[in-house]
Amino acid sequence: xTPTAIMVGTGLGAKRGVLFxxxxxLETSARIQAVVMDKTGTLTKGEPEVTDVxxxxxxxxxxxxxxxxxxxxxxxxxxxxxxxxxxxLGAPARAVKFENVPGHGAIAEVDGRRVAVGNRxxxxxxxxxxxxxxxxxxxxxxxxxxAVIAAVDGRAAGLIGIADAPRETSxxxxxxxxxxxxxxxxxxxxxxxxxxxxxxxIGIDAVxxxxxxxxxxxxxxxxxxxxxxxxxxxxGVNDAPAxxxxxxxxxxxxxxxxxxxxxxxVLMRSDPLDVPTALAIGRGTLRKMx
Ligand code: ADP
Ligand code: MG
Numbered sequence: 001x002t003p004t005a006i007m008v009g010t011g012l013g014a015k016r017g018v019l020f021x022x023x024x025x026l027e028t029s030a031r032i033q034a035v036v037m038d039k040t041g042t043l044t045k046g047e048p049e050v051t052d053v054x055x056x057x058x059x060x061x062x063x064x065x066x067x068x069x070x071x072x073x074x075x076x077x078x079x080x081x082x083x084x085x086x087x088x089l090g091a092p093a094r095a096v097k098f099e100n101v102p103g104h105g106a107i108a109e110v111d112g113r114r115v116a117v118g119n120r121x122x123x124x125x126x127x128x129x130x131x132x133x134x135x136x137x138x139x140x141x142x143x144x145x146x147a148v149i150a151a152v153d154g155r156a157a158g159l160i161g162i163a164d165a166p167r168e169t170s171x172x173x174x175x176x177x178x179x180x181x182x183x184x185x186x187x188x189x190x191x192x193x194x195x196x197x198x199x200x201x202i203g204i205d206a207v208x209x210x211x212x213x214x215x216x217x218x219x220x221x222x223x224x225x226x227x228x229x230x231x232x233x234x235x236g237v238n239d240a241p242a243x244x245x246x247x248x249x250x251x252x253x254x255x256x257x258x259x260x261x262x263x264x265x266v267l268m269r270s271d272p273l274d275v276p277t278a279l280a281i282g283r284g285t286l287r288k289m290x
Contacts, residue, residue, distance in 0.1 A: 027285070028264070036208075141197065
Protein backbone atom coordinates (compact mmCIF):
# COMPACT_ATOMS: atom_id res chain seq x y z
CA UNK A 1 0.00 0.00 0.00
CA THR A 2 1.11 3.56 -0.53
CA PRO A 3 2.40 5.49 2.49
CA THR A 4 -0.66 7.73 2.29
CA ALA A 5 -3.08 4.79 2.32
CA ILE A 6 -1.21 3.30 5.29
CA MET A 7 -1.40 6.60 7.15
CA VAL A 8 -5.10 6.96 6.48
CA GLY A 9 -5.79 3.37 7.56
CA THR A 10 -3.71 3.68 10.72
CA GLY A 11 -5.44 6.96 11.55
CA LEU A 12 -8.93 5.50 10.98
CA GLY A 13 -8.05 2.62 13.28
CA ALA A 14 -6.63 4.89 15.98
CA LYS A 15 -9.89 6.84 16.07
CA ARG A 16 -11.73 3.62 16.98
CA GLY A 17 -9.06 2.44 19.38
CA VAL A 18 -7.78 -0.13 16.88
CA LEU A 19 -4.00 0.15 17.03
CA PHE A 20 -2.11 -1.29 14.06
CA UNK A 21 1.50 -1.70 15.13
CA UNK A 22 2.91 -1.56 11.60
CA UNK A 23 2.09 -1.30 7.90
CA UNK A 24 2.31 -5.06 7.39
CA UNK A 25 -0.44 -5.60 9.99
CA LEU A 26 -2.72 -3.30 8.03
CA GLU A 27 -1.98 -5.05 4.73
CA THR A 28 -2.44 -8.53 6.20
CA SER A 29 -5.83 -7.47 7.61
CA ALA A 30 -7.13 -7.18 4.06
CA ARG A 31 -6.34 -10.80 3.20
CA ILE A 32 -7.87 -12.70 6.13
CA GLN A 33 -9.97 -15.82 5.52
CA ALA A 34 -10.49 -17.15 9.03
CA VAL A 35 -10.69 -15.62 12.50
CA VAL A 36 -9.88 -17.76 15.53
CA MET A 37 -11.14 -16.40 18.83
CA ASP A 38 -10.15 -17.42 22.32
CA LYS A 39 -13.21 -17.98 24.54
CA THR A 40 -12.44 -16.82 28.06
CA GLY A 41 -11.76 -13.09 28.26
CA THR A 42 -12.10 -12.57 24.52
CA LEU A 43 -15.61 -13.72 23.53
CA THR A 44 -16.65 -13.75 27.19
CA LYS A 45 -16.20 -11.01 29.76
CA GLY A 46 -13.54 -12.98 31.61
CA GLU A 47 -15.37 -12.35 34.88
CA PRO A 48 -16.19 -15.87 36.01
CA GLU A 49 -18.68 -16.27 38.85
CA VAL A 50 -19.60 -19.30 40.93
CA THR A 51 -23.22 -20.28 40.25
CA ASP A 52 -23.46 -23.80 41.72
CA VAL A 53 -21.80 -25.87 44.40
CA UNK A 54 -22.68 -29.56 44.29
CA UNK A 55 -21.28 -31.93 46.92
CA UNK A 56 -21.05 -35.69 47.30
CA UNK A 57 -20.43 -36.91 50.84
CA UNK A 58 -18.83 -33.70 52.17
CA UNK A 59 -20.56 -30.66 53.70
CA UNK A 60 -20.67 -27.74 51.26
CA UNK A 61 -18.77 -25.33 53.52
CA UNK A 62 -16.04 -27.87 54.10
CA UNK A 63 -15.63 -28.57 50.39
CA UNK A 64 -15.44 -24.86 49.62
CA UNK A 65 -12.91 -24.32 52.40
CA UNK A 66 -10.61 -27.06 51.07
CA UNK A 67 -10.95 -26.00 47.43
CA UNK A 68 -10.44 -22.31 48.20
CA UNK A 69 -7.27 -23.13 50.13
CA UNK A 70 -5.82 -24.72 46.98
CA UNK A 71 -7.11 -22.06 44.61
CA UNK A 72 -5.73 -19.25 46.74
CA UNK A 73 -2.30 -20.36 45.51
CA UNK A 74 -3.36 -20.32 41.84
CA UNK A 75 -3.56 -17.36 39.48
CA UNK A 76 -6.14 -18.92 37.17
CA UNK A 77 -9.28 -16.77 36.66
CA UNK A 78 -11.47 -19.72 37.72
CA UNK A 79 -9.45 -19.99 40.92
CA UNK A 80 -10.05 -16.33 41.70
CA UNK A 81 -13.82 -16.79 41.29
CA UNK A 82 -13.80 -19.70 43.73
CA UNK A 83 -11.70 -17.85 46.30
CA UNK A 84 -14.06 -14.87 46.12
CA UNK A 85 -17.08 -17.15 46.56
CA UNK A 86 -15.55 -18.82 49.63
CA UNK A 87 -14.55 -15.51 51.21
CA UNK A 88 -17.61 -15.17 53.51
CA LEU A 89 -16.67 -18.51 55.11
CA GLY A 90 -13.95 -16.75 57.05
CA ALA A 91 -10.40 -17.74 57.94
CA PRO A 92 -8.89 -19.72 55.06
CA ALA A 93 -7.28 -23.11 55.49
CA ARG A 94 -3.58 -23.43 54.66
CA ALA A 95 -2.43 -25.32 51.59
CA VAL A 96 1.02 -26.89 51.37
CA LYS A 97 2.86 -28.73 48.58
CA PHE A 98 0.94 -26.69 45.99
CA GLU A 99 1.31 -27.88 42.43
CA ASN A 100 -0.08 -26.03 39.39
CA VAL A 101 -0.94 -28.33 36.47
CA PRO A 102 -1.34 -26.09 33.38
CA GLY A 103 -4.51 -26.83 31.37
CA HIS A 104 -5.67 -29.20 34.08
CA GLY A 105 -5.97 -27.50 37.47
CA ALA A 106 -4.11 -27.56 40.76
CA ILE A 107 -3.26 -29.94 43.57
CA ALA A 108 -2.23 -29.31 47.18
CA GLU A 109 -2.39 -30.70 50.67
CA VAL A 110 -4.88 -29.07 53.03
CA ASP A 111 -5.25 -30.20 56.69
CA GLY A 112 -3.30 -33.31 55.76
CA ARG A 113 -5.66 -34.16 52.92
CA ARG A 114 -4.75 -34.27 49.25
CA VAL A 115 -7.07 -31.93 47.36
CA ALA A 116 -7.17 -31.92 43.54
CA VAL A 117 -9.14 -29.19 41.77
CA GLY A 118 -9.59 -28.99 38.02
CA ASN A 119 -11.14 -30.48 34.90
CA ARG A 120 -11.93 -34.02 33.81
CA UNK A 121 -8.47 -34.41 32.34
CA UNK A 122 -6.94 -33.79 35.79
CA UNK A 123 -9.26 -36.39 37.34
CA UNK A 124 -8.34 -38.91 34.63
CA UNK A 125 -4.65 -38.27 35.30
CA UNK A 126 -5.29 -38.83 39.00
CA UNK A 127 -7.31 -41.99 38.34
CA UNK A 128 -10.43 -40.52 39.96
CA UNK A 129 -13.94 -41.61 38.86
CA UNK A 130 -16.71 -38.99 38.94
CA UNK A 131 -19.39 -41.48 40.03
CA UNK A 132 -22.69 -39.78 40.90
CA UNK A 133 -21.21 -36.38 39.96
CA UNK A 134 -20.74 -37.30 36.27
CA UNK A 135 -24.36 -36.58 35.32
CA UNK A 136 -24.38 -33.31 37.26
CA UNK A 137 -21.20 -32.26 35.47
CA UNK A 138 -22.90 -32.82 32.12
CA UNK A 139 -25.89 -30.74 33.23
CA UNK A 140 -23.63 -27.84 34.14
CA UNK A 141 -21.77 -28.05 30.82
CA UNK A 142 -25.04 -28.22 28.86
CA UNK A 143 -25.96 -24.91 30.53
CA UNK A 144 -22.73 -23.32 29.32
CA UNK A 145 -21.07 -23.51 32.75
CA UNK A 146 -17.57 -24.66 33.42
CA ALA A 147 -17.61 -27.43 36.02
CA VAL A 148 -14.58 -27.44 38.26
CA ILE A 149 -14.21 -30.86 39.87
CA ALA A 150 -12.86 -31.24 43.38
CA ALA A 151 -11.42 -34.48 44.72
CA VAL A 152 -10.39 -35.12 48.31
CA ASP A 153 -8.01 -37.99 49.07
CA GLY A 154 -8.59 -39.59 45.68
CA ARG A 155 -12.37 -39.41 45.77
CA ALA A 156 -14.57 -37.00 43.75
CA ALA A 157 -16.24 -34.84 46.40
CA GLY A 158 -17.86 -31.96 44.57
CA LEU A 159 -18.42 -29.73 41.57
CA ILE A 160 -18.25 -25.99 41.36
CA GLY A 161 -20.24 -24.53 38.47
CA ILE A 162 -18.82 -21.31 37.05
CA ALA A 163 -20.44 -18.97 34.53
CA ASP A 164 -18.67 -16.37 32.40
CA ALA A 165 -21.12 -14.32 30.32
CA PRO A 166 -20.41 -13.54 26.65
CA ARG A 167 -19.43 -9.93 25.95
CA GLU A 168 -22.43 -7.88 24.75
CA THR A 169 -21.11 -7.51 21.20
CA SER A 170 -19.66 -10.99 20.62
CA UNK A 171 -22.66 -12.22 18.60
CA UNK A 172 -22.72 -9.06 16.47
CA UNK A 173 -18.99 -9.38 15.81
CA UNK A 174 -19.38 -12.97 14.61
CA UNK A 175 -22.28 -11.97 12.40
CA UNK A 176 -20.28 -9.12 10.83
CA UNK A 177 -17.35 -11.47 10.14
CA UNK A 178 -19.64 -14.06 8.56
CA UNK A 179 -21.17 -11.35 6.39
CA UNK A 180 -17.69 -10.43 5.20
CA UNK A 181 -17.23 -14.07 4.15
CA UNK A 182 -14.81 -14.88 6.97
CA UNK A 183 -14.93 -18.15 8.91
CA UNK A 184 -15.03 -17.85 12.71
CA UNK A 185 -13.62 -20.51 15.02
CA UNK A 186 -13.61 -20.67 18.84
CA UNK A 187 -10.39 -21.95 20.44
CA UNK A 188 -10.40 -22.84 24.14
CA UNK A 189 -8.84 -24.86 26.90
CA UNK A 190 -12.29 -25.35 28.36
CA UNK A 191 -14.26 -28.54 27.75
CA UNK A 192 -16.14 -29.24 24.53
CA UNK A 193 -19.74 -29.26 25.88
CA UNK A 194 -19.37 -25.94 27.73
CA UNK A 195 -17.57 -24.33 24.80
CA UNK A 196 -20.22 -25.53 22.30
CA UNK A 197 -23.08 -24.15 24.38
CA UNK A 198 -21.44 -20.71 24.55
CA UNK A 199 -20.45 -20.82 20.86
CA UNK A 200 -24.08 -21.60 19.98
CA UNK A 201 -25.25 -18.52 21.88
CA ILE A 202 -22.78 -16.35 19.99
CA GLY A 203 -23.43 -17.89 16.56
CA ILE A 204 -20.14 -19.77 16.13
CA ASP A 205 -20.36 -23.28 14.70
CA ALA A 206 -16.70 -24.27 14.66
CA VAL A 207 -15.22 -25.07 18.07
CA UNK A 208 -11.78 -26.38 18.97
CA UNK A 209 -11.96 -27.25 22.68
CA UNK A 210 -9.90 -29.06 25.34
CA UNK A 211 -6.74 -27.49 23.91
CA UNK A 212 -3.74 -27.54 26.23
CA UNK A 213 -2.03 -24.14 26.74
CA UNK A 214 1.03 -25.27 24.78
CA UNK A 215 -1.03 -26.55 21.85
CA UNK A 216 -2.89 -23.39 20.80
CA UNK A 217 -0.16 -22.32 18.35
CA UNK A 218 -0.13 -25.77 16.70
CA UNK A 219 -3.90 -25.52 16.19
CA UNK A 220 -3.37 -22.21 14.38
CA UNK A 221 -0.63 -23.72 12.21
CA UNK A 222 -3.04 -26.51 11.28
CA UNK A 223 -5.66 -23.97 10.19
CA UNK A 224 -3.03 -22.16 8.09
CA UNK A 225 -2.36 -25.22 5.94
CA UNK A 226 -2.89 -24.59 2.26
CA UNK A 227 -1.89 -20.96 2.73
CA UNK A 228 -5.05 -19.85 4.47
CA UNK A 229 -4.60 -16.46 6.16
CA UNK A 230 -5.64 -16.77 9.79
CA UNK A 231 -6.19 -14.21 12.56
CA UNK A 232 -5.91 -15.13 16.23
CA UNK A 233 -7.74 -12.95 18.74
CA UNK A 234 -6.80 -13.44 22.37
CA UNK A 235 -6.14 -11.93 25.77
CA GLY A 236 -4.21 -14.42 27.85
CA VAL A 237 -0.61 -15.43 28.52
CA ASN A 238 -1.74 -18.76 27.03
CA ASP A 239 -2.66 -17.06 23.78
CA ALA A 240 0.71 -15.39 23.10
CA PRO A 241 2.28 -18.25 21.07
CA ALA A 242 -0.89 -18.52 18.98
CA UNK A 243 -0.95 -14.74 18.44
CA UNK A 244 2.63 -14.99 17.17
CA UNK A 245 1.89 -18.01 14.95
CA UNK A 246 -1.16 -16.44 13.27
CA UNK A 247 -0.80 -14.31 10.14
CA UNK A 248 -2.28 -11.54 12.25
CA UNK A 249 -2.43 -11.46 16.06
CA UNK A 250 -5.10 -9.27 17.64
CA UNK A 251 -5.00 -8.63 21.40
CA UNK A 252 -7.85 -7.52 23.61
CA UNK A 253 -6.74 -4.25 25.27
CA UNK A 254 -7.89 -5.45 28.69
CA UNK A 255 -5.73 -8.56 28.27
CA UNK A 256 -2.34 -9.49 29.65
CA UNK A 257 0.82 -7.53 28.80
CA UNK A 258 2.31 -10.55 27.03
CA UNK A 259 -0.67 -10.81 24.67
CA UNK A 260 -0.57 -7.07 23.93
CA UNK A 261 3.18 -7.14 23.27
CA UNK A 262 2.95 -10.17 20.99
CA UNK A 263 0.00 -8.99 18.90
CA UNK A 264 0.12 -6.98 15.65
CA UNK A 265 -3.09 -5.15 16.48
CA VAL A 266 -4.48 -4.05 19.86
CA LEU A 267 -8.17 -3.38 20.48
CA MET A 268 -8.08 -0.63 23.09
CA ARG A 269 -11.83 -0.83 23.78
CA SER A 270 -11.72 -4.62 24.24
CA ASP A 271 -14.75 -4.80 21.96
CA PRO A 272 -15.06 -7.89 19.72
CA LEU A 273 -16.88 -5.72 17.15
CA ASP A 274 -13.55 -4.01 16.54
CA VAL A 275 -12.25 -7.26 14.98
CA PRO A 276 -14.46 -6.90 11.86
CA THR A 277 -13.72 -3.16 11.98
CA ALA A 278 -9.96 -3.80 11.87
CA LEU A 279 -10.33 -6.16 8.90
CA ALA A 280 -12.60 -3.69 7.07
CA ILE A 281 -10.02 -0.93 7.56
CA GLY A 282 -7.40 -3.28 6.09
CA ARG A 283 -9.56 -3.98 3.05
CA GLY A 284 -10.20 -0.26 2.58
CA THR A 285 -6.47 0.45 2.69
CA LEU A 286 -5.71 -2.24 0.11
CA ARG A 287 -8.40 -0.89 -2.23
CA LYS A 288 -6.76 2.54 -2.15
CA MET A 289 -3.41 1.14 -3.23
CA UNK A 290 -4.82 -0.53 -6.34
P1 ADP B 1 -8.76 -21.53 29.34
O1 ADP B 1 -8.31 -20.29 30.05
O2 ADP B 1 -8.88 -21.34 27.84
O3 ADP B 1 -9.98 -22.17 29.93
P2 ADP B 1 -6.59 -23.14 30.56
O4 ADP B 1 -5.63 -23.95 29.80
O5 ADP B 1 -6.08 -22.07 31.46
O6 ADP B 1 -7.58 -22.59 29.44
O7 ADP B 1 -7.45 -24.12 31.46
C1 ADP B 1 -8.08 -25.20 30.87
C2 ADP B 1 -9.04 -25.81 31.87
O8 ADP B 1 -8.29 -26.38 32.96
C3 ADP B 1 -9.96 -24.81 32.50
O9 ADP B 1 -11.11 -24.56 31.71
C4 ADP B 1 -10.29 -25.53 33.80
O10 ADP B 1 -11.29 -26.49 33.59
C5 ADP B 1 -9.01 -26.23 34.17
N1 ADP B 1 -8.19 -25.49 35.11
C6 ADP B 1 -6.97 -24.95 34.92
N2 ADP B 1 -6.49 -24.36 36.03
C7 ADP B 1 -7.45 -24.49 36.97
C8 ADP B 1 -7.56 -24.11 38.35
N3 ADP B 1 -6.61 -23.46 39.00
N4 ADP B 1 -8.71 -24.43 39.00
C9 ADP B 1 -9.69 -25.09 38.36
N5 ADP B 1 -9.65 -25.48 37.08
C10 ADP B 1 -8.53 -25.21 36.39
MG1 MG C 1 -8.58 -15.94 27.40
